[in-house]
Amino acid sequence: MNKRIIVAAVASALMAGASVAADVEVLHWWTSGGEAKSVAELKKMLEAKGHKWKDFAVAGGGGDAAMTALKARVVSGNPPTAAQIKGPSIQEWAREGSLGDISDSAREWDKLLPKVVADAMKYKGKYVAAPVNVHRVNWLWINQDALNKAGGKAPANYDEFFALADKFKAQGLVAIAHGGQPWQDATVFESVVLGVGGAKFYNDALVKLDPKAIDSPTMLKSFDTLAKIKTYIDKDAAGRDWNLATAMVMNGKGGMQFMGDWAKGEFTAANKVAGKDYACVAAPGTANAYTFNIDSFAMFNVKAVDAKKGQLDLATAIMSPEFQEVFNLNKGSIPVRPGVNKAKFDTCATKSMADFDSTAKSGGLEPSFAHGMAVPSATQGAIVDVIAKFMNSNMSSKDAVAALLKASKTK
Amino acid sequence: MQIRASADRWLPKLVLSPTLAASLVFVYGFILITVALSFTESRLLPNWEWAGLERYADLFDNERFWTSAKNLAIFGGLFIGISLIVGLLLAILLDQKIRGEGFLRAIYLYPMALSFIVTGTAWKWLLNPGLGLERIVQQLGWTSFSFDWLVNPDRAIYTVVIAGVWQSAGFAMALFLAGLRGVDSEIIKAAQVDGASALTIYRRIIIPTLRPVFFSVTLILAHIAIKSFDLVMALTGGGPGTASDVPAIFMYQFSFSRGQLGVGAASAVMMLMTIIAVMVPLMYAEARSGQGSR
Numbered sequence: 001m002n003k004r005i006i007v008a009a010v011a012s013a014l015m016a017g018a019s020v021a022a023d024v025e026v027l028h029w030w031t032s033g034g035e036a037k038s039v040a041e042l043k044k045m046l047e048a049k050g051h052k053w054k055d056f057a058v059a060g061g062g063g064d065a066a067m068t069a070l071k072a073r074v075v076s077g078n079p080p081t082a083a084q085i086k087g088p089s090i091q092e093w094a095r096e097g098s099l100g101d102i103s104d105s106a107r108e109w110d111k112l113l114p115k116v117v118a119d120a121m122k123y124k125g126k127y128v129a130a131p132v133n134v135h136r137v138n139w140l141w142i143n144q145d146a147l148n149k150a151g152g153k154a155p156a157n158y159d160e161f162f163a164l165a166d167k168f169k170a171q172g173l174v175a176i177a178h179g180g181q182p183w184q185d186a187t188v189f190e191s192v193v194l195g196v197g198g199a200k201f202y203n204d205a206l207v208k209l210d211p212k213a214i215d216s217p218t219m220l221k222s223f224d225t226l227a228k229i230k231t232y233i234d235k236d237a238a239g240r241d242w243n244l245a246t247a248m249v250m251n252g253k254g255g256m257q258f259m260g261d262w263a264k265g266e267f268t269a270a271n272k273v274a275g276k277d278y279a280c281v282a283a284p285g286t287a288n289a290y291t292f293n294i295d296s297f298a299m300f301n302v303k304a305v306d307a308k309k310g311q312l313d314l315a316t317a318i319m320s321p322e323f324q325e326v327f328n329l330n331k332g333s334i335p336v337r338p339g340v341n342k343a344k345f346d347t348c349a350t351k352s353m354a355d356f357d358s359t360a361k362s363g364g365l366e367p368s369f370a371h372g373m374a375v376p377s378a379t380q381g382a383i384v385d386v387i388a389k390f391m392n393s394n395m396s397s398k399d400a401v402a403a404l405l406k407a408s409k410t411k
Numbered sequence: 412m413q414i415r416a417s418a419d420r421w422l423p424k425l426v427l428s429p430t431l432a433a434s435l436v437f438v439y440g441f442i443l444i445t446v447a448l449s450f451t452e453s454r455l456l457p458n459w460e461w462a463g464l465e466r467y468a469d470l471f472d473n474e475r476f477w478t479s480a481k482n483l484a485i486f487g488g489l490f491i492g493i494s495l496i497v498g499l500l501l502a503i504l505l506d507q508k509i510r511g512e513g514f515l516r517a518i519y520l521y522p523m524a525l526s527f528i529v530t531g532t533a534w535k536w537l538l539n540p541g542l543g544l545e546r547i548v549q550q551l552g553w554t555s556f557s558f559d560w561l562v563n564p565d566r567a568i569y570t571v572v573i574a575g576v577w578q579s580a581g582f583a584m585a586l587f588l589a590g591l592r593g594v595d596s597e598i599i600k601a602a603q604v605d606g607a608s609a610l611t612i613y614r615r616i617i618i619p620t621l622r623p624v625f626f627s628v629t630l631i632l633a634h635i636a637i638k639s640f641d642l643v644m645a646l647t648g649g650g651p652g653t654a655s656d657v658p659a660i661f662m663y664q665f666s667f668s669r670g671q672l673g674v675g676a677a678s679a680v681m682m683l684m685t686i687i688a689v690m691v692p693l694m695y696a697e698a699r700s701g702q703g704s705r
Contacts (some may be wrong), residue, residue: 385653393654
């Protein structure tokens with residue numbers, strides 16, 4: 001008698017479990033103001049389609065904490081519907097056999113997405129992830145007042161850049177606002193390699209990791225340029241957060257900063273206007289190139305039929321023009337697909353959109369190395385270690401190239 | 412009567428068994444899993460394909476691992492050494508039957524109540540050349556004063572020592588103070604009658620009797636040093652660059668953010684080996700001297 005009640009209870013619990021699995025559960029680490037608003041939008045769209053949204057937000061550590069939680073869930077055989085994973089990590093997860101095919105939602109995507117982007121979302125020719133937004137990394141942010149005082153012309157190459165930096169120094173500013181954290185060092189490095197060597201060289205050296213490109217005079221020159229940039233950074237930069245460096249540019253303490261377009265969020269939050277208070281230009285020598293950092297949701301293997309339906313609807317919703325517009329307005333990035341209403345985007349964003357389209361055609365569209373879009377995390381980490389060491393010691397450019405060559409072979 | 416006797420036998424075992432089982436599984440079990448992982452091809456997720464010593468080869472070929480090992484040696488040595496000396500000195504000074512001892516003791520012990528994260532963040536601000544000590548001294552008029560250890564790659568690890576000692580010296584002091592109170596006053600009086608100076612009494616009588624306290628303090632500080640993660644993370648973030656990296660940070664980054672679980676596990680095993688290498692001789696020496704005195 002008692003036993004039967006227990007069996008019934010267990011069975012109903014299991015059934016409840018099964019219906020929970022049909023919810024759309026999304027792992028992400030978008031918990032700050034603008035980002036949280038963007039996620040709420042996605043939730044609304046899915047609930048409109050009759051699915052139940054189950055938020056699985058894990059804050060902190062730039063996603064490290066979330067990844068740890070995700071691994072635990074996948075190993076225990078209970079993956080979420082989708083998780084915020086990007087770049088080659090998508091391939092790593094797919095190789096582990098954890099990702100599911102979402103081709104049914106993605107029939108049109110080949111037409112909508114540039115090829116480099118589409119390839120990053122596919123594993124063995126099948127879509128396994130949906131792209132959310134595009135960040136441009138190779139931006140240079142300049143204080144407009146200081147720039148006007150120095151002649152008003154944004155630098156198009158490194159000679160002009162250093163001339164401008166000298167003028168900023170003469171004005172009593174920290175010429176280059178920078179935060180001495182490894183990923184920020186890598187962000188500057190990536191823009192310098194792109195500016196010194198061009199998109200083709202960038203691709204050979206930092207995406208394909210071709211030893212010939214890495215062990216070359218161009219790479220040596222990139223490190224020399226980086227070494228010179230180092231001399232314009234104040235010594236308090238060690239460990240400074242990127243947004244504090246952005247604040248320096250904003251308050252007129254710093255002249256300019258190399259940073260991706262998430263820096264714009266800081267300017268916007270402080271009611272600063274592009275073209276009046278600050279200038280957003282492509283990093284020196286990179287006007288015809290575009291390093292992208294694309295956030296995406298990787299779709300995990302879900303078995304239940306209704307769960308699969310929810311997953312496909314999620315993928316469709318992510319790529320819809322409405323979601324792309326609202327999300328990216330909140331996040332400060334740009335939509336990944338054409339056909340989105342551009343009216344509400346600001347000048348920096350519209351410039352970013354135009355460049356995204358033109359570089360997609362010209363071949364200057366490259367995955368960002370520093371932000372985990374180009375190479376697997378192990379190799380990226382090893383190379384970032386070299387860059388961080390170079391930025392924080394008196395390592396010579398020649399030694400740096402040799403160390404880079406060794407690091408690029410990390411697997 | 413008989414029931415009570417048998418209860419005396421099985422009750423302690425019963426009460427202890429959950430703890431025993433839990434630590435067998437969650438401590439020793441996981442140590443075994445980590446050791447096993449360090450011999451596999453594991454990348455993002457555990458993968459039980461045998462790789463022999465390859466992960467250790469990767470680890471020893473990694474310059475960053477050696478940086479972190481060197482930093483651990485510097486930090487561990489100085490942290491334990493200075494904490495012991497400062498703790499002992501404070502304890503001896505407090506033991507001079509001074510007024511307000513309780514109050515002073517609380518002040519010295521207070522840092523222990525903070526977490527390492529708070530300590531690290533506070534010292535980060537204090538030592539930052541543009542915000543803290545250097546700026547204040549310069550504003551007071553000594554304009555050539557410079558103290559930029561926090562942002563100097565060759566000195567950053569020493570700032571971790573400063574913050575660590577600040578936090579833990581009070582704890583060492585408390586243990587030493589307890590030890591000092593336990594020293595038999597008859598022996599000291601006898602020595603005084605024999606005409607020994609205060610210095611000799613401390614050097615020849617009191618400090619040798621504190622031997623077990625030295626042992627306990629070293630044991631506790633050594634494992635704090637080897638597993639230190641939060642203090643370094645908050646204070647320098649392992650920087651500038653990777654200049655103040657320690658094995659715990661290395662292990663965390665390789666296991667969880669770089670998808671090299673195998674290498675991370677190998678470095679964790681090396682940390683375990685370090686702890687064993689430090690602890691076993693210490694415990695062995697202590698156990699032997701304990702037997703000798705009996």
